[in-house]
Amino acid sequence: MVKPVTFPWGALLPKLQAAIASGTTPALAATDIAWMANMNQSGKLVNLGSALGGIKKATGDIYPQLLTYGLYKGKLQSLPASTNNLSLFYNKDLFRKAGLNPNKPPKTWAEMRTAAIAISKLGDGIQGMEIYVQPGEGLTWQFQPYLWQSGAGFLNKANTAPTFNSAAGKTALQFLVDLINVDHAATAGQWGAFDKGQAGMRIDGSWMVGGYRNNAPFEFGTAMLPIPDGGVHATNMGGEQIMAFKGSAASQAAAVKFISWFTSARIQARWDVKTNFMPIRASVANSNVILKHIAEEPALKAFIDQQKYAKARPAITAYPAVSDAFSKALEPAFYGKISVAEALANADAAVRKALSGN
Amino acid sequence: MQSRQTRTAYLLIAPALILFIGFTAYPFVWSAQISFTNWDGLNAVKEFVGFENYINLFKDAEFRQSLSVTVIYTISVTLLSTILGFAIALMLQRRKRTSAIYRTIFFSPVVTATVAAAVVWQLLFDPYVGVIDLGLRALHLPAPNWLSDTHWALSAVIIVGIWKRLGFAVIVYAAGLSSLPISCYEAADLDGVNAWQRIRYLTVPLLRPITTLVLITGFIDAIQVFDHIFLLTSGGPIGSTNVMSLYLYNQGFKLFRLGYASAIGWTLFTIVLALTVLQWQIRRRSER
Numbered sequence: 001m002v003k004p005v006t007f008p009w010g011a012l013l014p015k016l017q018a019a020i021a022s023g024t025t026p027a028l029a030a031t032d033i034a035w036m037a038n039m040n041q042s043g044k045l046v047n048l049g050s051a052l053g054g055i056k057k058a059t060g061d062i063y064p065q066l067l068t069y070g071l072y073k074g075k076l077q078s079l080p081a082s083t084n085n086l087s088l089f090y091n092k093d094l095f096r097k098a099g100l101n102p103n104k105p106p107k108t109w110a111e112m113r114t115a116a117i118a119i120s121k122l123g124d125g126i127q128g129m130e131i132y133v134q135p136g137e138g139l140t141w142q143f144q145p146y147l148w149q150s151g152a153g154f155l156n157k158a159n160t161a162p163t164f165n166s167a168a169g170k171t172a173l174q175f176l177v178d179l180i181n182v183d184h185a186a187t188a189g190q191w192g193a194f195d196k197g198q199a200g201m202r203i204d205g206s207w208m209v210g211g212y213r214n215n216a217p218f219e220f221g222t223a224m225l226p227i228p229d230g231g232v233h234a235t236n237m238g239g240e241q242i243m244a245f246k247g248s249a250a251s252q253a254a255a256v257k258f259i260s261w262f263t264s265a266r267i268q269a270r271w272d273v274k275t276n277f278m279p280i281r282a283s284v285a286n287s288n289v290i291l292k293h294i295a296e297e298p299a300l301k302a303f304i305d306q307q308k309y310a311k312a313r314p315a316i317t318a319y320p321a322v323s324d325a326f327s328k329a330l331e332p333a334f335y336g337k338i339s340v341a342e343a344l345a346n347a348d349a350a351v352r353k354a355l356s357g358n
Numbered sequence: 359m360q361s362r363q364t365r366t367a368y369l370l371i372a373p374a375l376i377l378f379i380g381f382t383a384y385p386f387v388w389s390a391q392i393s394f395t396n397w398d399g400l401n402a403v404k405e406f407v408g409f410e411n412y413i414n415l416f417k418d419a420e421f422r423q424s425l426s427v428t429v430i431y432t433i434s435v436t437l438l439s440t441i442l443g444f445a446i447a448l449m450l451q452r453r454k455r456t457s458a459i460y461r462t463i464f465f466s467p468v469v470t471a472t473v474a475a476a477v478v479w480q481l482l483f484d485p486y487v488g489v490i491d492l493g494l495r496a497l498h499l500p501a502p503n504w505l506s507d508t509h510w511a512l513s514a515v516i517i518v519g520i521w522k523r524l525g526f527a528v529i530v531y532a533a534g535l536s537s538l539p540i541s542c543y544e545a546a547d548l549d550g551v552n553a554w555q556r557i558r559y560l561t562v563p564l565l566r567p568i569t570t571l572v573l574i575t576g577f578i579d580a581i582q583v584f585d586h587i588f589l590l591t592s593g594g595p596i597g598s599t600n601v602m603s604l605y606l607y608n609q610g611f612k613l614f615r616l617g618y619a620s621a622i623g624w625t626l627f628t629i630v631l632a633l634t635v636l637q638w639q640i641r642r643r644s645e646r
Binding site: 010013014016017020021038039041042043044124125133134135136137187188189190198317320321324328331332335337357 | 396398399400401402420485486503505506507508592594595596597608610611612613614615616
């Protein structure tokens, strides 16, 4: 029998750390991909490749870019449970009020800026665009798409040095900083204005679609992320990995059986319909269940179209420290306390330090 | 007979002792061990690094900032809640009939679940719909964005800290006031002492042991603050409310630096211990 236990996103990691330290690991767990590099080193994960008759057989038609997080020293230690990406959410009611076409969401940064300024002119504390500025992985993962779209990188290919401190990186950060401090079309502060109908636009994941459909006090739309002139499409890839922990033979066998069932095309299609996550397999994406679901929920189309531009964050153990250092160095720039050049230079130094393990 | 009595005694304290060893003593020693490693909380290997974590701690600008935020928070909350608590207890003393009702009102924040209170405070501090800013605007005063402004966020969490702590000070002072010897006040009345002099030269000195108690427990309580700050600002903006226990939590459970986090924990413990010993000394000297 499977006994499911769910935790808020932030509480799961401490629970797993305690479980691993005290030898009381569950039979299996699903966690954020951003933590997988650390989970992989625990020495407590079951080799799913050998348990499921080889990596090829275990993974089948799962998209190859989703396998990065599960592979460790040539072993498959986890499988994707779900995947997702960031797209643009916008408030159609506020678009109408500001005299914008609610069926023509912005496609470029310039259009996004124009729309944000128009909406912020509505007054009453309404922001044109809500920007995530609280330090931590939230800020980093929301900002990375801007870097990639403008042609900047985050880390080099070997994940040994930062590459964001470039002209393109400055363009990306300056765009958001100006939206806040020059255009006054956004405020640096707490997250949540869009949910209350107090912001015209926000970048967020497909898991928000169901909640907004049922509860949002406004009509919402979604679109692919706007890109700068001469830029490229890019978004961030989110998701969870499912893994089995070493234990008794019976518990391991049961956990592996569950993972195999859970990641199967049939169950994944049902999972995606319930959660609005994106398909992990081609066969799921093309299944009738999913095609029908997308037809019924048009807000998902942007996410589906965008998934092919989703980039994976570095799968290295230093990533949590890198992301934290990066976000903390950028935060003062959003508040207009330091220049964009200074923030990126600070971030560059802090990320190098985090990569070196100090 | 003697040995049987001893055995019974051990048996009786066993439940408390087991809980103490399991949930206090053992983790205490274990975290000291961890603080000398670079363990990430997950890795099978715990590499010994000597005093590296402690040395890095004193070079860490973020830690120094969190230390100064903690000091400002602790002193503000402890002193203001003590002074206010004393003033309120004095006022309640005069309202004999209704004082029980007021004491209940002032004590209710102490027993209110912090999560519930934080949600309410978040609404109160909201820059657009919050009662506080609506009130300030009605009075034509500047209405700050409390939780998102680097100049105001610390004040906001200090206000909540005082609100949470005040009730305890009121109750303890009220109890202290009711136990003061009436004869002293009668003698003062005969000497024609005014109200302010009564407070200054009688009440305050007579209540000194109570004040010491309120201050010591207040300091220990405030220096370890975590919950309402975690919920209201998560330490932001730009680290302006990043108290030590929050910094510890983020290092240990978000950045996988359990060794470093343990070193922060031990530094915090050393500070609390030093303060407590200091206050004890002061108290003993003042009692002599």
